[in-house]
Amino acid sequence: MSSIGTGYDLSVTTFSPDGRVFQIEYAAKAVDNSGTVIGIKCKDGIVLGVEKLIPSKMMLPGSNRRIHAVHRHAGMAVAGLAADGRQIVARAKSEATNYDSVYGDPIPVKELADRVASYVHLCTLYWWLRPFGCGVILGGYDRDGPQLYMVEPSGVSYRYFGAAIGKGRQAAKTEIEKLKLADMTCRQGVIEVAKIIYGVHDEAKDKDFELEMSWVCEESNRQHEKVPEELLQEAKAAAKAALEEMDAD
C-alpha cells in the first residue's frame, strides 16, 4: 500500500487531510523492510527469534546482536534501524533499573511495555525529533506469569500470544496462528520458532542469515537468556529438515 503524501509528509507534526501522520507510516516501512522478528508466548514462558540478515561474510557470527536483555526477567528483540533500536534498549534498561531501585521489585512487564511505548511515542510529538525507525518485541516473566508485548514506531503497544514484524511477518503470522501455543512448552516453542524463521527467509532475495533466539521460561528459571547451544543446534537442524521436506514436495 504505497501512497504519496505530497506536502503532508514533510514533518511528523503535520496531519494529512485524511487524518494520517505520514512520517510515522514511513517509519513503519523501515521496520517492514528489516529481517523478520517473531515472539511467541508458550504455556511456561516466551520465545523470541530473529532472522538476522548478514550483510557481509566478513562479519563474526554472533556479533551485532538483535536480542537484548533488559533486566534479569525480560528481553527485547529489535527490528528496523539498528541504531534506533540501541536507543530504545538503553532506555528500557534504564527504566527497568530505575523501577527496581525505587520500588524494590523487578519491573512488571506491562509497566515496562507502557514506558517503552511512551518513550517511542514521545519522539512522534516534536518536529525536531524523528520517529524511531524500529519496532520492538518485548518478552518477560513477572509475578503475573509470562507476557509478550510489541511496540510499533507510532508508540502503540499491545499484548500478544504471538507477534511478528519485518519482511516475513505475514507468512510468519500465518504460521504462528497454526500453532497450539497454550499446550506448548518453550522447549517445543524454540523448535517451532526456528522452523518459522527458516521458512519465511527468502533465499532468492536476501543474503545469508543467522538465527538468533532467546527465551524466558520455567526452564531458564524465569531469567531471560540465550537459548542453550545444544537446543539451538537441535532447532536449526529441525528447521533445515522441515525446509527440505517442503522443497521435496
Added chain:
Amino acid sequence: MDQNFDFNAPHSMGTTIIGVTYNGGVVLGADSRTSTGVYVANRASDKITQLTDNVYVCRSGSAADSQVVSDYVRYFLHQHTIQLGQPATVKVAANLVRLLAYNNKNFLQTGLIVGGWDKYEGGQIYGVPLGGTIVQQPFAIGGSGSSYLYGFFDQAWKDGMTKDEAEELVKKAVSLAIARDGASGGVVRTVIINSEGVTRNFYPGDQLPIWHDELESHNSLLDILGAPEPMNI
C-alpha cells in the same frame, strides 16, 4: 516539683509498636500516647496509619517526621497503584518508606513497621528502624516500649498462629509494655489485615489484662470509696 512544662517541645511518640504475621495475614498493634516532654499531648492517638487499602504502617519516634513520611509514601503509592492497575504490594510500600528513611537519615528520627497483605506473598511485616534499614520479619517490635518485649516475644512467639492467637499476643504485649514504659500508655489499638480486608480494634484500659499487682482500673474513685454518707447537720 517540675512546674514548667515545655509545651513547645517536639511531640514524640514514646511508643510501643508491634507487627506480627499469622497464618493468613498480619496484626499490627500500638499504644496511644503522644508526649511533649513529660506532658501527654494526646492520650488516644492513632499510631497505625493507612498507606493503601491493604498496607498500613505503625509509627514511632518523632510524630511529625513519621507523619510526613507516611504522607509522602501514601501519595507515591496512590500514583503507583493507578499506573500499575492493581493494588501495590507490601514490599513496594516498605521499599518506598525505607528510601525516604535512608536518604533523609540525618534529618529524620522515626522508626516504622510496615505491614499488610497482598495476593502474591500474603501477609508480610517489614521493619524500617532509625537508619533506614529494611528487614522482612515474621514479627517486628519498635518504639521505646519494645525494649521490654524482646524476652516476652522470645518466649511467646510461634509460627503459624491463628488470627485470634495473634491478636491476643499483640494485645498482651502492648499492655505489658505500657505497664513498664513511661512513654507508652493510653489504649491499645490493633489493625488486622488479610485477604478479606482490614479490621480495626480498640481496647481501652479496662479490657486489658493487669500485671503484677496493678490496681484494677476504675472509672471513678467513687467506685472504690463508695458514695459519701449524708451529713448530719
